[in-house]
Every structure is written in structure tokens, then in C-alpha cells.
Amino acid sequence: MALSGRQAESQSSPTLSRGCMEDYEIFCQPCDLVDRRLPAFGFCKDCEEHLCESCFKNHRMTKPTRYHILLDENNMPQTLRVPSEPANADQSNDLPTPCPEHKQEIIKFFCHDHETLLCNVCVTLDHTRTSCQVDYIPDISKKSLESKETLKDLEKVTERYKKATAELKEKLSKSTKSLKDVLAEIKSFRQEINQRIDELEKKAIERAKDLQKENNTILKRAEKTCNDITKSIEASSDTIKQLRDSKQAARLFIELKSAEKLIRDQEKRLLQLPSPKNVTEFCFLPSPAIISSLQEEKSLGTITHKKKELPGPPPPSVTLPRFSNQGDIYVKTPKDKEGCWVTGMVLLTPSRLVLTDSNNKSIKMVNLNSKSITDHLQLDTAPMDVTMVTNNQVAVTLSDKETVQFICAIPNKFAKKHKLKVDGYCCGISCYQEKLVVTFSNPRKVQIIDLKGKVLATITDDSEGDSLYFVAPYHVTSNSHSIYVSEARMYEVLRFNWEGEPTGRYSDLTTPRGLVMLNDGSILVSEKDNGNIQHISGDLSRGNIVLKDLSSPDAICWCGTDSILYISCFTDEDSFSNSIKMYMMLEYNNQL
Known part of the structure; x- marks a missing residue:
């Protein structure tokens, strides 16, 4: 007569009679996890588990357990014994959660190393007991009945979310x-x-x-x-x-x-x-500026973010620079057919000033000691700005040609050198450590270029249009860590690092044009429409007006050796446009 159930199992395996206690026997531990009680046929040293005949034979068939050390029935340990009834049978109903990775399996284990809930397949494939500390959940779950910390943490998180929702x-x-x-x-x-x-x-x-x-x-x-x-x-x-x-x-x-x-x-x-x-x-000829503005503008203005007002101590008292008028330098030559429009200036030495005259399509060298023009180089298009590349070489932006022209400026004579073709209508230019920073009005951008013409970085508005930087970028100046750009139609001075990331902006301006950097890293900027020169801190956090009532100041240039500021003006009156004004700084204790 055939026997069924546990009685049949007792008669089919001699190992069941080896126990010294009636309630204990050696059985297959993996099968026990799925409520199947089968006698042990062998033992895996790597998994530290007894295996039935089927599990023993299949143990080397799967990749994760292929090279485990197996002991047969005669050599397996006889001391690892557990209760003869399925462990935590009364808790089997407490494990109803399916595995998110293996939908047909139930979560029964917990990996302490990865703090992850696991099913049988997870344990077999990814969290073997030789590599992870894995426990059967019913064996370790009793302590959770006494746990209160998690509830407290949940309450804290809930409060934070409620607060975040209210603030939002x-x-x-x-x-x-x-x-x-x-x-x-x-x-x-x-x-x-x-x-x-x-x-x-x-x-x-x-x-x-x-x-x-x-x-x-x-x-x-x-x-x-x-x-x-x-x-x-x-x-x-x-x-x-x-x-x-x-x-x-x-x-x-x-x-x-x-x-x-x-x-x-x-x-x-x-x-x-x-x-x-x-x-x-x-x-009647309509104003080109108005026509150009109406044609080029895509919007009436910019909707931007308000600046956050951060609490802090009141700003320290500031001793502003004081300037004294040192007269004018007449820069119109007999070759000039039009009134001058000086759009850019740079000092080669404290006594040599190079300037670009856009109206007369020329570049001029001025001897500051004699206050006279020593050379005049005629160009085939209007230059916009100039920067010093070396002690005897300058670079000039030629907007209409989309070109940067390099010009040798040996003592008192100009000579054209090579050109760089750029991608757009170039305006302002600055050189620092063999890198050119060039502003473009069309397309609106700023580029960092090496002296061979390789574009190292491009600064432009983001693709989503969330951050509008440029409408009319004009002059630019730079030092070891920052690039400053005057934005004439956004009425701002913008600051970027050399990776092209924005690091600041100053907005209390009216039509900013020329930019120069003082020895301490602060900057001066000309305001063309209201005739002011503003002094702004290097971090663009604050600024003050230091010169007033000028006639449309445009390009500016600073001589740190002699503490002199050179200013060009552009008006309908030739007496202003044809001369460069000189102002000496008398007193300055920077605390900006």
C-alpha cells in the first residue's frame, strides 16, 4: 500500500531516522522556502544549504551556482537542523507582495548590503549568499513590530512635503x-x-x-x-x-x-x-536705427526673473573715484572726409593710443605726449573695436567683412598682417592670454577664439529661451577669471567665466557702451544716452556714477600707469566727436 504525505517521505529517505529529536530532520532548505518538505540529498558549501536530489543535480546547471562545492549524502554535515514543520508557516500569508522584477514571484528575502527586497529569482541570480548578506523576511521581521523610527521619519517627510506645497x-x-x-x-x-x-x-x-x-x-x-x-x-x-x-x-x-x-x-x-x-x-529719410530696431526685434522686451534680495549687512562706505578734466586730443586728420566716430580704443604703451574711426574707415595712432596723430591706416570697411594682442600688434573687428584683422603697430607705423574669418557680424573684442573674446550682433552671441581661429566656447541664449543674454552685445573686457560684456539694449553689463557660464549681471544702466577694467578688477562703463560713467564692482553687485553730463560717451580706455581715462563721444557736433577727452583720477579708495 502506497503512503502519502509526510509518512511517504519518512519511508523514502533514511536520513529522516537520523535525528535525535522527533521534531527535527535534515531536509532541502530551498524547497522549504516554497512550502515543500523534501529530504536532503546533499549539501552546497558555498550556499551553506542542504539540497534535495533534484536541487542537488540542478545546482550546477545554472551559471551563478555552476562552480559551487557540493557534498553528497555521505559527506554532508549532519548538524544543520531546523524545525521539521515549514519555518514561519503562520507567516506565509504575510508575504503577498509580488516582485517588481519577476512578476510571478513573491518577495521573501531582504539583502542588507543593498537594502533591497528580493524574491527567489533575485537571490539566485543577483544576490547569492556568498556575495551578499541575505535573510529570510519572516526570520527577521519580528523586530519591525517594535520599530517606531520609520513612522517618525515618514511623518517628517510628510510635513516637509506639506510645507513645500504651501511655499510653492x-x-x-x-x-x-x-x-x-x-x-x-x-x-x-x-x-x-x-x-x-x-x-x-x-x-x-x-x-x-x-x-x-x-x-x-x-x-x-x-x-x-x-x-x-x-x-x-x-x-x-x-x-x-x-x-x-x-x-x-x-x-x-x-x-x-x-x-x-x-x-x-x-x-x-x-x-x-x-x-x-x-x-x-x-x-525724408527714416532713422536707420529705428528701422533696424523694428526689423530686428522679435519682442517688445524681455520677461525675466526678479533678482533675489539676500539679507546681509549694509554696504560699507565707499570713497568714489574723483576725476579732473585734463583737456582734449584732436584726432581728425586732413584725410578724413567725415566727422570722427571713435568706436574703440586701446593703449599700446602709456604714450601710444590706438583708436578705430568707424566713420572714416580708418585706424589711427596717437602720440599722447605730443597729442598728435602719428599714423593713419585707411581700411576698406568700417572698423568697430580694437584690442592689444602683443606689445606691437592689435586686432580689429571688421563687422561688414565678418573678419578680425591683425595689424602690426611698430613704434609709429601700421602694417596689415593676417586675418581671421569669424562667423557673424562682429563688434567688440578683447584679448587675454592669447584668447580672443568677440561679441556678435548677428547672430547674437559671444565667442572665445584662439589666435588661430579655433572656437573654444560660444555663449548664446539657451535653446529653450529661458535665459535671454543678448540683444545687442557691444564692448567686452576680460581678466583671468571673468568676461564682461556691455549689453546696449538689455541695459546691462553681463559677466561670464571662461567656460561660458553666467556669473553675474548689473542692470542699473542706460545704454551701456564702452568697458574698461581698473587695476583692482572693478570696471568703468560709459552710458551713451544719459552721459554718465559708472564705476561697478567686479562681482557686479553694486555701482556708482563717477562722471556726469558728458556728450554721448562711447568708447573708453584706461591707463593704469598714469591714472587717466580716455573717452570718445559721438554727437552731431564735430567739436565733441573729433576729440578724445582726458580725465585724471585724483582719489580712489576702492571698497566696492
Whole structure:
């Protein structure tokens, strides 16, 4: 008669009779984990587990256990014994969670090394007992009944999330309100634009009317003169005819001689009348700057993030630089056909200044001791900016040609050298340790280039449009750790590191143009529209106006040896545009 269940197992394996206690026997430990009680047929030294005949034979068939050391029934340990009933049978129902990796398996183990919940397959494949400390969950789970720390941690995390949600809600409310303010500011800005356009229109109309008045005045004066002369000539002619008819020879002689003098005098007066050849017709040419701005601008303005106000101590007292006017240097030459527009300047030595004259498409060298032009190099296109590369070489940006031109500047003479082709309409340029930093207005960007033309880094707006850096990048200056760019239409000075990452911005400006760096790393920047020079700390945290009421200052240049600031201006008055102004710094105790 066949036996079933545990009775059959007892009769089928001699090992079941070896135990010294009735409730203990040696059985297959892996099978016991899935509630199957089979007698041990052997032992794995690596896994430290007894195995049934099937597990023993299959143990070397899988890759993870292929080279484990196996002991047969006669050599296996006889001392590893566990309760004869399945371990933690009453807890089997407490393990209902399926494995996320192996959907058909139930989580039963925990790996202490990786702090990971495991199923049978996980243990076999990735967390063997030889490599990890793995425990059967029912064996170690009783302590969890007394654990309170996890609940406390969960409560703390919950509170943090609630607090984060509340803070986010409050911040989003403020952000929404700020956007309402943005809409109001946009409308106000549009009204300001309309008002400004109205003012410009009014000025243009007044100018046209003034020219009309001038023409009318000239015409009235000319007509009156011609009428007076005509009347006197006609009167003389009538008198001559009457005397001729009446045969009064003596009076006729006198009248004829008077008429001859009258003719000579009136011919001279006729030459003084305005000639029709000198009277010009007029037409209206719209402002190129306004047309260009309307065509190039993609938006009315930029919606950007407000600066965070960080608490801190009040700023220390600052002793601002004081400047004394040292006069002007006249830089127009007989070769110049137009008024000067100096867009860039650089010092080769304390006594030699090189400048770019955009209006006259030239580069000039100035002897500062004699205040005279020592050389004048004509170019085929307008230069924008200049920087010193070596003691006797400068680099000039030629925007229309999308080129950087290198020029040798030996004592008092220029000579063209090689060129670098660049990718765009280049404007400002700065050189530091054989690296060029070049600003571009189209496309809007800043590039770091070596002297052979290799682009090392490009700074531009991010692809998502979240961070708008450039609309009209203009002048640039640099030192060992920072690059500063004047942004004329964003009304900012921006700072970047040499990897192209933004590190600061200063916004309390109006149309910034020229940039120079002082010996301590702080900078001076010209504000073209309001005629100021601002002194700004190197970290761009604060600044102060140090010069006021200049006439449209543009390019600036600093001589640290003599403490002199050179400033170019560009206005409709040649007296300003054709000269470089000099200001000496008298006092400066930088605490910016």
C-alpha cells in the first residue's frame, strides 16, 4: 500500500531516522522556502544549504551556482537542523507582495548590503549568499513590530512635503501677481514708446517747418530786392526816353552816366542774390536705427526673473573715484572726409593710443605726449573695436567683412598682417592670454577664439529661451577669471567665466557702451544716452556714477600707469566727436 504525505517521505529517505529529536530532520532548505518538505540529498558549501536530489543535480546547471562545492549524502554535515514543520508557516500569508522584477514571484528575502527586497529569482541570480548578506523576511521581521523610527521619519517627510506645497503655492501666487504687473508694465512701455515717437515726429515736423520758413524768407527778400532794382531801372529808362525826346542833351548825358553806374551796381547786387543752383530740394529719410530696431526685434522686451534680495549687512562706505578734466586730443586728420566716430580704443604703451574711426574707415595712432596723430591706416570697411594682442600688434573687428584683422603697430607705423574669418557680424573684442573674446550682433552671441581661429566656447541664449543674454552685445573686457560684456539694449553689463557660464549681471544702466577694467578688477562703463560713467564692482553687485553730463560717451580706455581715462563721444557736433577727452583720477579708495 502506497503512503502519502509526510509518512511517504519518512519511508523514502533514511536520513529522516537520523535525528535525535522527533521534531527535527535534515531536509532541502530551498524547497522549504516554497512550502515543500523534501529530504536532503546533499549539501552546497558555498550556499551553506542542504539540497534535495533534484536541487542537488540542478545546482550546477545554472551559471551563478555552476562552480559551487557540493557534498553528497555521505559527506554532508549532519548538524544543520531546523524545525521539521515549514519555518514561519503562520507567516506565509504575510508575504503577498509580488516582485517588481519577476512578476510571478513573491518577495521573501531582504539583502542588507543593498537594502533591497528580493524574491527567489533575485537571490539566485543577483544576490547569492556568498556575495551578499541575505535573510529570510519572516526570520527577521519580528523586530519591525517594535520599530517606531520609520513612522517618525515618514511623518517628517510628510510635513516637509506639506510645507513645500504651501511655499510653492505662495510663490506661485506671487509669480502670478508679478505677471499681472508685467502686463501693466508692457502697456505702460508701449505708451512711453508712443509718446517718444510723438515727440520725434513733432521735432521732425518742426524742422521741416523751419526749413519752409527759411525758404519763404529767402524768397521774400529776393523778390523785394528784384522789385526795387526793377523799379529803379524802369524809372531811369523812362527819364532817358523823355530827355531824348525833348532834346535835353546835357541832362541826358548826366542821366546816361548815372544809368551806367546803376547798371554796374545792380549787376553786383544780382550776383549776391541766392542762386537757384544752390537751393536744394528735401526728402525724408527714416532713422536707420529705428528701422533696424523694428526689423530686428522679435519682442517688445524681455520677461525675466526678479533678482533675489539676500539679507546681509549694509554696504560699507565707499570713497568714489574723483576725476579732473585734463583737456582734449584732436584726432581728425586732413584725410578724413567725415566727422570722427571713435568706436574703440586701446593703449599700446602709456604714450601710444590706438583708436578705430568707424566713420572714416580708418585706424589711427596717437602720440599722447605730443597729442598728435602719428599714423593713419585707411581700411576698406568700417572698423568697430580694437584690442592689444602683443606689445606691437592689435586686432580689429571688421563687422561688414565678418573678419578680425591683425595689424602690426611698430613704434609709429601700421602694417596689415593676417586675418581671421569669424562667423557673424562682429563688434567688440578683447584679448587675454592669447584668447580672443568677440561679441556678435548677428547672430547674437559671444565667442572665445584662439589666435588661430579655433572656437573654444560660444555663449548664446539657451535653446529653450529661458535665459535671454543678448540683444545687442557691444564692448567686452576680460581678466583671468571673468568676461564682461556691455549689453546696449538689455541695459546691462553681463559677466561670464571662461567656460561660458553666467556669473553675474548689473542692470542699473542706460545704454551701456564702452568697458574698461581698473587695476583692482572693478570696471568703468560709459552710458551713451544719459552721459554718465559708472564705476561697478567686479562681482557686479553694486555701482556708482563717477562722471556726469558728458556728450554721448562711447568708447573708453584706461591707463593704469598714469591714472587717466580716455573717452570718445559721438554727437552731431564735430567739436565733441573729433576729440578724445582726458580725465585724471585724483582719489580712489576702492571698497566696492
